[in-house]
Amino acid sequence: MTNQDLEKLVDTSDEWITTRTGIKERRIIKRGEKTSDYCIRAARQAMEAAGVVAEELDYIILATISGDMRFPATAIFVQAALGAVNAAAWDISATCSGFLFALHEAEALIALGRAKRILAIGSELLTPMTDYTDRGTCILFGDGAGAVVVTEAEDEERGVLSTYIGTSGDQADLLYCIGSGTAGSFSSGLATNGEHLLRMNGNEVFKNAVRTMGKAAVTTLKRAGLNTDEVDWLVPHQANIRIIEATASRLHLPMEKVIVTIHKYGNTSSASVPTALDEARRDGRIRDGQVVLCVAFGGGFTWGGAAIRF
Numbered sequence: 584m585t586n587q588d589l590e591k592l593v594d595t596s597d598e599w600i601t602t603r604t605g606i607k608e609r610r611i612i613k614r615g616e617k618t619s620d621y622c623i624r625a626a627r628q629a630m631e632a633a634g635v636v637a638e639e640l641d642y643i644i645l646a647t648i649s650g651d652m653r654f655p656a657t658a659i660f661v662q663a664a665l666g667a668v669n670a671a672a673w674d675i676s677a678t679c680s681g682f683l684f685a686l687h688e689a690e691a692l693i694a695l696g697r698a699k700r701i702l703a704i705g706s707e708l709l710t711p712m713t714d715y716t717d718r719g720t721c722i723l724f725g726d727g728a729g730a731v732v733v734t735e736a737e738d739e740e741r742g743v744l745s746t747y748i749g750t751s752g753d754q755a756d757l758l759y760c761i762g763s764g765t766a767g768s769f770s771s772g773l774a775t776n777g778e779h780l781l782r783m784n785g786n787e788v789f790k791n792a793v794r795t796m797g798k799a800a801v802t803t804l805k806r807a808g809l810n811t812d813e814v815d816w817l818v819p820h821q822a823n824i825r826i827i828e829a830t831a832s833r834l835h836l837p838m839e840k841v842i843v844t845i846h847k848y849g850n851t852s853s854a855s856v857p858t859a860l861d862e863a864r865r866d867g868r869i870r871d872g873q874v875v876l877c878v879a880f881g882g883g884f885t886w887g888g889a890a891i892r893f
């Protein structure tokens with residue numbers, strides 16, 4: 584869906600969307616596609632790249648706020664499709680920071696010796712919950728999935744150097760979707776009155792995102808014992824190019840060191856960091872031995888960071 588397509592739906596323009604968000608187009612699901620379909624495709628590509636087969640997986644952790652069903656967890660469908668018979672699979676809900684929460688969990692489980700190989704996925708189909716009459720939100724979101732396989736490090740110098748996650752539950756009213764949750768009218772069988780749609784106070788979320796992404800990046804680096812000048816690549820959550828630029832500026836990193844995909848995919852929430860990581864790894868920008876700093880911020884609020892040496 585291009586900005587020109589959106590010009591036909593709401594009072595907006597390619598010029599406004601491009602200058603205020605950096606987005607030119609976003610990917611939209613085909614009718615009938617489910618979040619698990621996206622996850623399965625991403626998971627297969629990640630396992631192939633890692634040289635890991637499904638039976639070797641100990642856990643599958645899927646970050647999503649847009650799962651196939653209320654229950655069971657979408658990760659269950661991914662497990663079945665992959666044939667990951669030795670894995671336990673579950674979902675986590677941490678909005679746009681979800682993938683970094685999954686990575687945090689995966690890294691901890693491996694460090695504790697509870698697992699050797701974990702599939703961590705971030706996937707969202709946000710367009711079904713997007714209100715295409717609200718120009719403040721409908722221009723932003725796209726659908727996607729990204730996956731990584733986290734394994735025990737063969738070399739102590741490489742791997743996940745630090746992770747950091749945080750939440751502040753007192754600002755949940757700034758970005759939410761009631762959906763079929765018990766806070767809404769769905770559970771009493773009443774009409775949903777638009778409760779299935781995502782609601783956001785864009786401006787307030789923007790200000791919090793700028794403040795928090797920078798802080799989360801600094802904390803993540805500190806935990807890894809790294810200085811900013813040791814970072815080869817910043818892989819930020821792709822919500823708005825102005826938020827990305829502000830985060831890079833806070834770290835004194837030039838934009839040449841920042842992986843940007845927002846112009847092509849829009850905001851894909853928990854899928855944005857793993858898809859950006861994958862793209863930069865496959866096209867040869869992220870090379871072995873380089874340090875990558877990932878950082879994200881999302882509704883709740885939630886935030887997270889990870890420093891990784893590839």
Ligand code: UT7
Nearest residue numbers: 595596599679718719722785786788789792822823880881
């Ligand atoms: O994924 C993590 C969470 N999400 C985010 O981080 C998103 C954070 N928020 C944002 O990216 C930005 O706040 C938006 C892109 C959503 C909005 O940009 P903004 O610079 O904060 O604009 P605004 O909401 O302050 O609105 C400025 C003006 C308003 O008009 P008036 O009142 O000044 O006349 C809006 O009505 O822009 C208007 N506007 C639009 N105009 C054309 C809002 N949306 C649009 C639009 N096209 N699509």
